[in-house]
Amino acid sequence: MIRKVIAVMAIGIVAAGTAQAADTIKVGAAQPLTGRFAFAGVQLNQGLADAFAWINENGGVKGRKIEYIFEDSGYQVDKAVAVFKKIMAEHKPVMFYGESTGLGKAIAPELNKTYKVLYGSTSFSSELADPKRYPYTFVSGPTYSDMFGVLLEYVAKNPKGGRPTVAFFYSDTEFGKDPIPYARKKAKELGVDVVAEIVAKVGAVDVTSEVLALVKKKPAYVIMHGFVLSPIPQVIRGVRDYGLDTEFMGTFWSMSQMIIDKLGEDADGYMGINPYAYYYETGVPMIQNMRAFNAKHHPDVKHRPNSYIQGWFTGLVFARCAEICLENGWEVKGDNLVKALESIRDWDVGGLMPPVTFVNHKIPVGRVYKADVQKKRFVPASDWIRLK
Amino acid sequence: MLIGDFKETYAADEALLRTPTVRVWVGVLVVGLVLFPFVAGDYLVYLADLVGITVISAIGLNLLTGFTGLISLGHAAFMGVGAYTAAGLAARWGLPLWVTLPAAGASAALFGVIVGAPSLRIKGLYLAMATLAAQVIAEFAFVHLEPITGGIRGINVPAPSLLGFELGSDRALYGPIVAVAALGTWFAANLKRSAPGRAFVAVRDRDISAELMGISLFQTKLRAFALGSFYAGVAGALWAYFMKVVTPEHFPLTMSIHYLAVVIVGGLGTVIGSIFGAVFMTLVPEGLRALAGMVRPYYPEAMTVLSPLSDVVFGGLIVGFLLFEPHGLAEVWQRTKRFFRLWPFVH
Numbered sequence: 001m002i003r004k005v006i007a008v009m010a011i012g013i014v015a016a017g018t019a020q021a022a023d024t025i026k027v028g029a030a031q032p033l034t035g036r037f038a039f040a041g042v043q044l045n046q047g048l049a050d051a052f053a054w055i056n057e058n059g060g061v062k063g064r065k066i067e068y069i070f071e072d073s074g075y076q077v078d079k080a081v082a083v084f085k086k087i088m089a090e091h092k093p094v095m096f097y098g099e100s101t102g103l104g105k106a107i108a109p110e111l112n113k114t115y116k117v118l119y120g121s122t123s124f125s126s127e128l129a130d131p132k133r134y135p136y137t138f139v140s141g142p143t144y145s146d147m148f149g150v151l152l153e154y155v156a157k158n159p160k161g162g163r164p165t166v167a168f169f170y171s172d173t174e175f176g177k178d179p180i181p182y183a184r185k186k187a188k189e190l191g192v193d194v195v196a197e198i199v200a201k202v203g204a205v206d207v208t209s210e211v212l213a214l215v216k217k218k219p220a221y222v223i224m225h226g227f228v229l230s231p232i233p234q235v236i237r238g239v240r241d242y243g244l245d246t247e248f249m250g251t252f253w254s255m256s257q258m259i260i261d262k263l264g265e266d267a268d269g270y271m272g273i274n275p276y277a278y279y280y281e282t283g284v285p286m287i288q289n290m291r292a293f294n295a296k297h298h299p300d301v302k303h304r305p306n307s308y309i310q311g312w313f314t315g316l317v318f319a320r321c322a323e324i325c326l327e328n329g330w331e332v333k334g335d336n337l338v339k340a341l342e343s344i345r346d347w348d349v350g351g352l353m354p355p356v357t358f359v360n361h362k363i364p365v366g367r368v369y370k371a372d373v374q375k376k377r378f379v380p381a382s383d384w385i386r387l388k
Numbered sequence: 389m390l391i392g393d394f395k396e397t398y399a400a401d402e403a404l405l406r407t408p409t410v411r412v413w414v415g416v417l418v419v420g421l422v423l424f425p426f427v428a429g430d431y432l433v434y435l436a437d438l439v440g441i442t443v444i445s446a447i448g449l450n451l452l453t454g455f456t457g458l459i460s461l462g463h464a465a466f467m468g469v470g471a472y473t474a475a476g477l478a479a480r481w482g483l484p485l486w487v488t489l490p491a492a493g494a495s496a497a498l499f500g501v502i503v504g505a506p507s508l509r510i511k512g513l514y515l516a517m518a519t520l521a522a523q524v525i526a527e528f529a530f531v532h533l534e535p536i537t538g539g540i541r542g543i544n545v546p547a548p549s550l551l552g553f554e555l556g557s558d559r560a561l562y563g564p565i566v567a568v569a570a571l572g573t574w575f576a577a578n579l580k581r582s583a584p585g586r587a588f589v590a591v592r593d594r595d596i597s598a599e600l601m602g603i604s605l606f607q608t609k610l611r612a613f614a615l616g617s618f619y620a621g622v623a624g625a626l627w628a629y630f631m632k633v634v635t636p637e638h639f640p641l642t643m644s645i646h647y648l649a650v651v652i653v654g655g656l657g658t659v660i661g662s663i664f665g666a667v668f669m670t671l672v673p674e675g676l677r678a679l680a681g682m683v684r685p686y687y688p689e690a691m692t693v694l695s696p697l698s699d700v701v702f703g704g705l706i707v708g709f710l711l712f713e714p715h716g717l718a719e720v721w722q723r724t725k726r727f728f729r730l731w732p733f734v735h
């Protein structure tokens with residue numbers, strides 16, 4: 001009798017387990033909603049949440065809904081790991097979105113050995129786009145190295161007279177230094193002269209010596225990386241005061257609306273790479289979906305920065321991987337999701353990016369945008385540039 | 389109520405655990421700590437490890453700041469030195485835990501002594517400045533001494549080994565962390581009632597009188613620095629194994645300040661205060677987050693508002709504590725104990 005009861009109970013538990021698994025696809029997230037990355041974290045989180053809500057509204061992934069579970073991690077590694085473990089223990093999601101490069105590195109050993117879930121993040125670090133060391137991790141766009149690659153290709157094609165020259169201006173952080181070795185190599189390959197490398201502190205106010213160094217070398221382009229805002233405005237204003245027509249370029253985090261608003265007139269001509277279409281671009285079907293969704297659910301919101309779009313796009317990637325698993329009749333779990341991710345070729349994302357192909361768990365593609373001060377927005381300055 | 393508790397020898401009167409009740413409760417605690425990893429989930433074990441590391445480091449800072457009165461804003465740097473030592477030794481030469489932990493402590497102690505040397509001449513806010521400088525220098529060194537520290541990307545730490553066992557998971561690390569924390573607590577509690585420990589307190593309360601009593605200020609202060617940073621170094625080494633990667637961003641100035649908050653909230657100059665402070669400062673934010681999480685099923689988007697709010701609540705709690713219990717959680721504990729000592733005949 002007892003044995004029978006246990007057997008029935010066991011079947012019940014297994015059935016309940018599978019029934020629940022068939023219900024929803026769970027995605028966990030440790031989001032930097034507070035702390036110094038919160039300015040982007042709130043938007044990244046909203047983008048991801050909205051993408052899932054939009055997918056669910058439109059029938060889900062092959063009829064299955066996505067359940068999104070997030071918690072604040074405050075941009076601190078120890079807290080973020082705690083959030084990761086908590087969500088993994090309580091909800092057992094099959095995919096996870098992390099707050100930083102640091103979190104990706106800290107959980108990597110256990111991710112590879114124990115947890116085995118598909119892991120995306122806010123990070124564009126080149127270090128994480130390495131399927132050998134981080135088999136479950138992907139970067140939802142180009143890495144910082146790729147961003148430099150795209151910018152340098154643009155510089156090589158638009159040399160502004162003679163041999164193209166460029167200066168690298170980066171911060172003394174992991175974020176800032178990440179792409180520099182690759183960028184040096186790439187510049188050499190493309191025949192671009194790197195005339196100066198300047199390292200500055202994030203948030204520096206007095207940048208006189210850095211500006212003087214730039215004025216002395218007179219590069220045609222300066223690529224600034226590893227900052228969000230300060231000292232970018234100070235440097236641009238400083239160099240403009242000397243009457244130089246150097247073109248300034250930025251990478252993803254310094255390509256949001258904030259920089260145009262802060263710089264005002266001086267933003268004219270500021271360029272940079274963005275891997276996704278902007279929220280105000282017309283004629284992009286996915287952006288129209290996004291706008292329609294926002295008009296319905298967040299009627300007060302007028303603009304969404306590129307961090308929101310990163311979140312939304314990552315949401316699409318998660319959903320696509322799950323969809324591929326379901327199409328092929330694979331169980332939706334880490335290893336299969338990775339296999340699905342690696343199989344993505346020329347995937348149409350409604351113009352948010354050109355057709356997406358994952359190469360080494362990243363998408364080495366981007367577009368150079370230029371600030372238009374009259375319109376107060378970024379407009380495309382090049383076509384999509386795909387790195388080989 | 390405690391009755392019939394008579395001591396017949398000095399040794400019995402000086403024992404760490406003086407009454408049968410205390411011995412029973414400590415026994416319960418020990419059994420609880422031993423059983424914990426076998427029953428708790430991954431998340432709780434992770435938090436326990438984090439609390440354990442914080443306890444070790446906080447005791448170190450309490451010995452330095454609470455007992456000896458030498459304020460330090462460089463505690464994160466001491467932890468960092470220990471973490472990098474352990475990470476370097478483990479990653480480069482594959483040395484086991486029982487070598488890397490003492491080595492990490494020793495290197496941090498050496499660094500602490502160097503940083504602490506000016507403390508003979510300066511104290512109070514001035515010493516805070518000097519230790520702040522040490523923090524800045526250490527952070528700079530972590531970034532720029534690339535051959536040793538791996539620069540900005542840091543060092544990936546292999547799983548530690550102890551007696552042939554590989555301690556890869558948080559659950560496996562729980563053992564060493566709790567053992568070291570227990571050892572550290574026991575040592576500090578004993579130190580407190582010995583001559584060197586009383587010398588610390590004498591220096592804190594009035595350095596001139598201490599010197600008149602024959603206490604060497606220089607030696608005592610340096611000893612406090614060495615000891616405090618030894619604890620920090622060992623905690624840092626465990627942190628390195630625990631986080632599995634060490635980067636300069638792990639040991640910012642805010643972490644030093646966090647540790648000062650831990651010992652102040654816990655109770656300056658008490659060993660048990662360091663433990664209470666570590667538990668409080670680690671678990672309360674987690675608890676607040678869990679509370680915020682409880683509304684998730686009803687208002688999924690409430691988290692975006694509640695998360696920043698829980699920081700505010702946490703800040704308010706700290707201010708409240710300082711206002712209503714300036715001696716920290718240790719004093720609350722003492723009061724609770726006093727209450728039960730006479731209970732139910734309070735008057």
